Amino acid sequence: xxxxxxxxxxxxxxxxxxxxxxxxxxxxxxxxxxxxxxxxxxxxxxxxxxxxxxxxxxxxxxxxxxxxxxxxxxxxxxxxxxxxxxxxxxxxxxxxxxxxxxxxxxxxxxxxxxxxxxxxxxxxxxxxxxxxxxxxxxxxxxxxxxxxxxxxxxxxxxxxxxxxxxxxxxxxxxxxxxxxxxxxx
Numbered sequence: 001x002x003x004x005x006x007x008x009x010x011x012x013x014x015x016x017x018x019x020x021x022x023x024x025x026x027x028x029x030x031x032x033x034x035x036x037x038x039x040x041x042x043x044x045x046x047x048x049x050x051x052x053x054x055x056x057x058x059x060x061x062x063x064x065x066x067x068x069x070x071x072x073x074x075x076x077x078x079x080x081x082x083x084x085x086x087x088x089x090x091x092x093x094x095x096x097x098x099x100x101x102x103x104x105x106x107x108x109x110x111x112x113x114x115x116x117x118x119x120x121x122x123x124x125x126x127x128x129x130x131x132x133x134x135x136x137x138x139x140x141x142x143x144x145x146x147x148x149x150x151x152x153x154x155x156x157x158x159x160x161x162x163x164x165x166x167x168x169x170x171x172x173x174x175x176x177x178x179x180x181x182x183x184x185x
Contacts (some may be wrong), residue, residue, distance in 0.1 A: 017050070
């Protein structure tokens with residue numbers, strides 16, 4: 001499943017703040033949370049969490065759900081964002097680049113932190129955690145086909161992300177990050 005590419009400069013700017021990516025990831029992995037719960041989990045003030053959640057809501061990335069009493073948990077609306085400056089010009093291209101770089105900064109920070117904690121994982125999880133890199137010599141068409149195969153693998157088990165009842169006992173949020181680049185000529 002591919003989400004529509006985001007091209008609106010204001011919407012892209014909403015994603016250019018690294019903390020907003022942390023909130024998106026938290027809600028994606030752990031489900032609905034209040035600003036207070038986000039604050040406790042991420043070490044940011046409640047006011048800051050509330051402000052950034054409201055900004056994400058303004059552009060349709062999160063929404064409030066019914067909670068007990070006066071609590072207002074937030075939930076993720078879309079678990080995928082398609083961002084690229086390709087084909088955009090001026091302000092939109094700059095905003096797309098800023099959003100993409102904020103995403104990468106957050107992704108690398110999260111990867112570093114989780115790799116630092118690897119030794120504290122149970123043995124059965126340690127063997128699955130790490131990084132890998134490889135170089136393939138491909139044509140553009142081969143690269144597209146290869147990427148389609150990898151995306152199909154990455155989409156496996158997507159139904160479990162938002163439907164907790166489909167998760168088998170012992171399932172945990174496993175973050176997969178795919179980066180594809182090509183060497184300059």
